Amino acid sequence: MRDIQPWLALLALALVSAVLTWLARRYALRRQLLDHPGERRSHHVATPRGGGIAIVVTALVGLAAGALLYPAAAAHLAMFAAGLVLVAGIGWWDDHRPLPAVRRLLVHMLASALLAGLVWQATGNALQAVLLFLVATALVNLWNFMDGINGIAGGYALVGALSLAAVMPMPFALLAVVVAAGCLGFLPFNFPRARIFMGDVGSGALGYLMAALAGLASVVTSIHWLALLIPLSAFIVDAGFTLSSRMLSGQRWMEPHTQHVYQRAVKAGWSHTQVTGVYILLGLVGAAVLALSVRLAPLQQAGLALAWGALLACLWAVMRVRLRNY
Template structure:
């Protein structure tokens, strides 16, 4: 019962601190000013994602002290996430050159992988694959990509928050259904922390997440997926499937821009979700559609993979092909 009260406290801390951060941003003129690359039209305070970081930083160690989280995974996941958040916070308040941000991101990934013992053996099309050191290198790139793609996808009101909540809810169901409840507490804390922030970020948003919050979220979600693979290899694929909307949109957009020779580190508004928000003239509609896709399409596939009725590679293929078609339909990667 104490644990469930703690989750309520996490929500309250996040919600209250977001209000404080909003007032701080207004006082210090930390505003996201609309420009030709923006998906919003009104100057809006930024940096509210720090509330998510703070709430998680309070709750996760408490759960660790109560024996609900392993110390090694807590050090790796939260420690790496905090480093990413610090880098993002500094960038929100000034500017850090892209190469130094990237170096910091890889250091955070290496830290997390050290404590998580690298990449666990995975099931790929029915075969158990242990990539050893190569796997850890790939896992580092995966973590860096996850935190950056989450930053790329945090471009309209409520979307990054709704994606995190729906993906974590889906994984809590997967963990419960397939008797992996020891892993459930990390996603539950994220749900509480992000839900508190969403009270202020729900369309029309009164504050934006900022790089500190989006990078932290992407890193933590990616690290939780790697942690779950040590319990059951199928669980890693369940995470990837549930995060499919963000993975496909960001990856498709990046590849298309690379092929055209564009500077991919420059801000733009050519993601599929950005085109969709302009087509429907609504951030809320797109955010709710993404949640619907997660719950109606991706969650059932994740459950089939978790049950072992469908392989992880096949599950990703089935899940991602329609998402790729949507990315093509909404012209992901095409300047808008």
């Protein structure tokens, strides 16, 4: 039972996710949970939301299976699952009845603290735990900000999860496979044509899951934590620099907007498929850079990660100038 083939688990859980996404779409249509077109949105047709619950439930099924197969890890998996339920739960609530941003942020911070506690317990390194707390809180919100066009949040998370799975030993890599499976089952309903959106329940949960995988990899491998963020850097750079520019200009940065580079590209005439494809390509290149960094010393890995981030920042700045009129 423990000799699980990762690709078999991936396909089985992807099927579960696909069925759950179909059910979520029926539920959203029945409850009229729709995202309508508007000035601050990148779609033109009213579309059901909340399909990301399928990714969450698939992840929870995977975690439950892991607890049964590896009883010694059950308590840690339960704490991990509790954080996921917190983030997904507040997102599900917000999808049904919008909540104040501060209330959502407090829940995100609580879930991130659970992750940080797991890392602290495993390593005894308080600095590593604090860093994960900050990264997790950021990624939960950044993934939500980047979930604005068809396939981008799920597709980028799929690449990120598989890239982290590739550098982790078994059975830890199976957790990343579970996340990838959830995304794989959801994507046919969201890309290239969106029949349902992920919603806050899914985008926030994916940010939490990606942070958790990076945190796990930092514990079970000797890879520098900065290098583990390489496959996630395109989202971090676009969301981080865009939000920073909004703060510096005195704008209300928590409000919905269309100023991210990916949103401006769509407004400039690029299709959702083209823009999502570019980000997935950046994720694949980042995965290759991470794989190459494994052979380097930790400080060299950190330097490579910073160089990759600087390259993406330059690309962001160039695209920001080219798309400044959109």
